[in-house]
Amino acid sequence: MEATLSRPAARCCCLLKTTTTSTSRLLPSSQQQSRPKSTRARHKAALNVPPHPSFLSNPSPSSANGATTLIFNPPSSAPSVFQTPFKFLPKSDPRRRAALGQKLFASSVTTNFATAPVDVNALPTIFDDRSPATTPKNHSLTKEDVEEMRRLRLADPVKNSVLNLARQFGCSVMFVMMCVQAGKEHRDKVHVEPHAAARERWGPKKREAKEDRKRRMEMLMRGEI
């Protein structure tokens, strides 16, 4: 991902550049240490930033006849909660109807606006099986399929794990879990005992790390981090 530099920083850097040059010209032999030429050159090169294209872009034809154009320069910050996404706006909401909305939300991206509409499908997804979005489902499982699922699961819960069954039958994990519950002994054998044994083996650091992780997750759920 390319390193980006947002506009306010650039502006202040421009100020910095001018001031430094001027001062160095005014008092060459002052107490402030003068930088070696290489660094200075690099800084000049780095700080030589043109203003934001939204300011350079010549006015749109709509504003050719003296009408004001809107320069939309979204904040370079994480979106606020109180900024309702376009899709969440109810039909009656004026923001949805406004022409501004039409123009701005053309890319149908509420926050982190891009100059050009981004191709959402180009963005990499985070692989998650449990998310019903990833795998295509057939919602036409018959009674037999469910019976088969139950049989397989009870026959060999290790091989026919929930995930495998979901993949095999093309349904969601939750559906599998709704259909069939493996026996208690299997649950203990697979989940409880190994975890208990593992916990026995944990040293203080690891236990602390695990607890921290747990605590971090709770804090995350409370929105504190």
Next chain:
Amino acid sequence: MAVKALQAVSQGRNGVGAFILQCKRIDLHYCDWAGSSKGMNGFIKSLFPKFAAAHPQIEFTVSPRPAKHPVAIGHYINGRSKPICVRNMEPYEILKKLELLRDASGEKLKKVTKPVRSVNESVRGIWSPYHGNGMPL
């Protein structure tokens, strides 16, 4: 399941809805005999009535304190108090001191460096390097 609610208490912002003057009481002490109270006694008779009428939201108590220098003590809503000894002062100097007491917030004196202190989040949010459409360099 769904959403759980956390508890929070609203913060007061004095002056947003209503403004409460932070100085809630001013005590004036004088001495009938001592010469250092001369100005204070004159002030209580001459200037003080107008001042008190102009500030009905402040409670004023006037009480003698024999064989002591005259004092004006301001009590504030945050529980602190600010005493000022006004011995040998002219009535107008004492008026200045009372205005000082009235305008004080009762906090300890501290240097205010930031022009604005607010609980509201800034309109543009906190800058983050991962947002905004940056410019390629």
Next chain:
Amino acid sequence: MRHLPRLRGAVSASLCCSSPSHIRTTAAVAAVATTSSSTTAQSLQRRTLSTSVTDVGAVEVQTPPQGLKPPSQKWQVAVRPDQITDPAYVPAQDGLELEEDGGLDGWWENPANYGVGKEWVGFGPAEKVTDPAILEVATYRALVEALLLSQNWSDPVAREAVLSSGWGPMVLTTTAAKTKFHNRPKSTLLCVDREEMVAALQKHALPATERETQLESEEQVETAFAAEQEVEVNGEAETAVTTEQQAGVTEEAEAALAAEKTAEVKEEDDLTEGVIPAEQAQALVKELGHEWKQANLRNPVLKFFAAKRIQKLTGHKIPDGKLVAITTAGSLVKELVKPPKAKKLAEEIENKEIFQSLPNVKVFPRRVTPIDKEKMVGRWKVIREELERRGLPVIGTANIDNAIEKKWVTGAK
């Protein structure tokens, strides 16, 4: 006039100063002794003090004084201890056991020992009149009489008599109230219709003048007076004489003197009957109205008369500096009715009602003590109840020493 002699030399003075202790010791011895009195004992003190030695008899013969009754001059010499027959006699071991007798301590507590000028009565009633209605009536009457006197009232003796006469019977006041001012253009001060007032004055104030003649003729008038008045009268007589001598007039002076003597006679029974009652005064004030207060007062002599009358009637002395500023009857009344200047700031605030309309100001008349603060927040009853429950004094330390906590801890009694 007789003067206070201060002829004593240093020696006698020092002896005098040492005398009380001397009295005390001798008296103590006397007290220890049985009550066998030796009347003709000479005191060491008298020998030291008196320039001319007089015997005790002379002292006792002397009339009991009005000014001062000196301590008893009798001294008795104590019996020698070996001659004491009283079996109940126990010799004292040290001076503290000796009883004290005589001496000057506790002497001034007995009012019979001296009659001091506490009954000083100046020109006018003993205590000032403070009732506003009476003051107003008195002012009005004083103005009427002053007018009558100032406008060619011929006889100076009679004038003096009127000036220094008291309230007199009620008729005078009522007639004075009835005599109304009526405006006359040419006078700075309004003039009164004078007939019945003159008649009343001649009826009630002037008999003094023809009584004064035979009073002056015989001298036992002095005896008719109380002694201290006599003193004042003498004083005034002399001073008056001196003044008139400067003025070069004598018999006028006798007249004035006699007149004021009689006036004092009148004043006495007037004071016994006292000033007029307040409710009558208020009734009179109602009928007087307020227009007379517009009357101009510019004539200094008139103001002098009025001031003298007012001082005689009410006891209020109006100083000259104030009289200069007073130009109307209203300001005169105001000057009289004005309350005395407050000594404390709180009282002044209370009188002037400075903060009456400010509900957010609280003025305390005295120091606000910690107990008061506790009472205001209601904690005092708790503190008091707790103290009483522990048997501790509510206020003050009931002479409980500092180690009381230690006693609690150790349980020592």
Next chain:
Amino acid sequence: MMKRLRIERATGQLLAARPGAASTPSIALRAAQVPVRHSSSSAVEAEPTPIYEEDGTDHSRFPPLEKLPPLTSTLPSPLPERALQSAKLAALHARLSLSPKIPLQTLARTLVDPSADPSPQFNNSSLAFLGSTIINYHASESFMVHYPRLPMDVLYAAMTGLAGPAPLNRIAKAWGTEVAAAPGGEVDPGLLQFSLEKTGESVLGFGYTRTVVEKINKNNWQRSVASKVIYDDDFGQVITPPPQPEEEQPAAEEEKDSEFSNTSSPKFSPTSYGSSQTRELSEKAHANFVRAVVGAIYTHSGREAAKAFVKAHILSRHLDLERLFAFKHPTLELALLCAREEFDPPVARLLSETGRLSRTPVFVVGIYSGNDKLGEGSGATLEHARLKAAMHALKAWYLYSPGQGLRVPSDVLDDGVKSGKAWEPVYVDIGELISR
């Protein structure tokens, strides 16, 4: 949630809240009380205390600062007519910029807690009840108009955070209310009076007591949202019935007084200050004071003044609604939400990242449904970022606001009656996600 003002539940005492009505019964009742108290306290005076007056001080040296009728200190709360002398009270009146229509006696009455003076003729219970209904009404209507999608629990939390006892306590403190150490007749009427020994009963909030209250309190059962709405009070708290002996409390107190006269049991037990219980009591008393002030404003100067006062002092405070949310399965909830709203199922996509192999990586994950981004979050792991993005999307949904400064039903209350048109909501939500 929005309950109408049931003023008739308080009218009887509300009439007494007006000064003219308040003074006359007060005098009568005081006259009735004094002899009883007199007999009770006469035994105390019988003790030989020669120089002390009945307040135990030496009046020859320090005459009393205020002329009080005899045995005033035995009354539970100061006499109403003393309110005119109190500078504190006048200053408080001006500080809150109350209208002159509100007399000082009423303001003094709002400062008397039921725990200090049990008689409802003199304490602020009725005013506080009225005020609480007004405050909760305005708070809830503003929430429901401005945030129509708030879940019920969050709405309850927001109500508690804006109009509950804790914020009202802070408001009372911010008004400069001073507290009397022990309530009594001789106390300055400008002080808030409540006792830490007795707990006076006060009617606050509507609702019904559940039959299984003690079970719920013992092993804290889950209460369904619907049952909260139906049974519990305005803040979703279970209403606990007042204990039985509280009913004849005044009589019991009389008993205690009379028996105190002959036995020497302490009238005021030294209470341990700063304990959680006393803190809760004082918080309750302060909150009731604020509610009573609002009730007094409503009584004397009408609905609009009360509404403006609530707006100015209570609704204007800052409450961060975003912090009230806590989720359990945000992704699942978001999926269900999208399913309900017939959006495309949400997909988490990686927007940007840095330092994946470093010790402190940052992932920025956005959640998309179709082409629309619903929310985004950044975290140190993909999982955290995804959860945060989901929570962000959910909060964005719940905290949807049609706009600020909208017309609330109470705006229409007065001009609606004259113009005859009712209040129409800008947006009505179909309700929160109910699932399992």
Next chain:
Amino acid sequence: MAGKWMGSLSEAMRGLSLAAQTCRTVPVRTAPLISRRSMATESPISKPLSNITRSVTEEWQPITSVPVTIHSFPSLEPRALESYSAKHLYLPLRRDILHLAVVFEGDNTRQGTAQAKTRWEVAGSHRKVRPQKGSGNARVGSKQSPIRRGGGKSHGPRNRDFGTKLNRKVYDLAWRTALSYRYRRGELIVTEDGLDLPLPEDFLQQAQDGLLTRELEDAFIQKYVGEMLGAMQWGKADGRTTFITGEERTNLFTSLDVAGEEGTALELEDVDVKDLLETGRIVIERSALKEMIKQHRSDLVTSIAMPNKVMKEKTLASPLYPFPHEVSEA
């Protein structure tokens, strides 16, 4: 005259109209903490008619002479009335001039006899105390050096005259200003000549017979003077009293020596401006007042003798009452 009459009539009408409305605003606060005297008849009084803005009809007459009442001493009966010039007894208050005079008097009453010995006056030989070098101690000259114990004082006090100067006219103005100040405040009581304190006759008799010890006498005099002045409200409680007489009066002076806390008695030549300003009131006899003013009017009368015009000594105080014609006719 007619105009004046119209003026007075209009004044009367105005007074009536003012007296008509006499309503007070009822005070908000009740139950005053301090009981105050009822002034029932005070409200109807219209405000004094001598107001600052004079009407055009009445002409401006400045106060040129002020009356002085002559009292008889023990009973303060007004006996006579005299009129003094306003330049003598009605001057405006000038604090600065009074301060100048008081400082001037204070300076001139310092005796300034303090003197300390310098190192040259301290007795003793001026031999060097110890050799310059050798001993480990500091070098020392003579033992009278100011840094040594027993040595002289380097900048000690010397006999000198602290007296300062003040222009005579200023000082005289200060005198009359002090008198005027007292007069305005009503604290100047003028009595007939021969001001003295009348003591009880028999007490004097006993004292002369020597029946009384000194302490008896003093205690009695203290009681007598204290109670008498207390009854006149002249005593200690009302800030003492200064009696000023032409020459010493035995009873008065001795009594006030004894009862010093009640007041002081001064002869005319002992009086200073500071004495006039100190106590609660000044009681001065008529001739003493005249003499005092006569001595201190150098800024009013010229001391230059004009040959052609005869200098007539105009009388200080013109008697108003008893009426001069009555006095003269006898």
